[in-house]
């Protein structure tokens with residue numbers, strides 16, 4: 001029986017001197033990257049157990065999720081978001097775990113919708129049919145739904161919660177009807193599991209306006225048993241689709257856009273590929289993640305967070321919060337996807353222990 005892997009949580013960094021005062025103006029990290037995108041995890045809980053994110057053998061019935069008082073309240077999240085937007089953040093993505101399992105999420109969305117920001121959310125779609133209208137009414141602009149296959153048996157095996165495809169498709173339709181479309185649909189592609197379903201997804205969503213993004217299976221966290229052999233390179237995915245539906249490469253909407261865009265030559269829409277493993281895009285990564293407990297992670301494959309919650313709850317004012325955020329960003333040098341090979345070449349026990357994706361959002 002392999003040794004049970006205990007996911008890591010916030011390792012509180014040692015107390016440190018107040019951050020140097022930030023006097024305003026543009027700022028960048030050590031690789032010249034600006035801060036533009038903020039991903040906020042509103043819960044570490046989820047009603048799925050996707051094998052590449054929250055494997056059930058680790059996140060089982062004994063797993064201790066974060067108690068409510070340790071989560072940032074909506075008021076704390078909104079206050080931090082206001083500071084981040086003041087520092088140049090243009091897009092906020094709400095994530096989890098599964099964000100829609102957090103009660104009254106519409107209330108938080110209403111608070112964030114007051115900010116001048118592109119407000120979006122990533123969901124597994126399980127609660128979307130019921131909630132789409134309210135999310136839109138609260139001010140959500142658009143959303144992304146994770147759907148790893150149209151084949152029910154495969155999808156249920158991957159979400160490990162016996163959840164049917166039909167209900168997610170219903171949620172996507174409800175989101176479109178509520179005005180949250182076009183919906184982006186994320187498919188994590190794993191060799192020998194769902195890679196033969198890549199074309200089914202393309203056939204199903206072509207011409208619908210929705211955009212399927214094919215994601216290379218990643219070594220997020222330290223519990224999903226990642227192997228390079230299980231990765232289908234994006235170039236292979238594009239080749240497979242192009243063979244049936246000719247594709248033309250399209251320009252990114254903005255620098256640092258995660259998905260590489262490919263348009264159907266016949267005008268039936270587009271797809272995207274997210275190639276963190278085979279085509280690292282760290283050079284213009286402008287994303288910061290805020291964990292459910294209020295810690296900043298400067299990389300999806302990060303190890304330690306930078307605790308903002310203690311500052312907040314110790315009564316820090318906006319200046320102090322700004323100083324802290326800018327200091328953390330300015331010290332950032334992450335580029336994990338560029339060093340992955342060196343890392344994954346190490347024996348498992350010697351590899352970096354990375355924070356779980358379900359804790360900081362994708």
Ligand code: SF4
Pocket residue numbers: 276281282285286287298299300301334335336337338
């Ligand atoms: S690996 Fe880290 S630095 Fe690179 S793109 Fe992903 S989040 Fe950004």
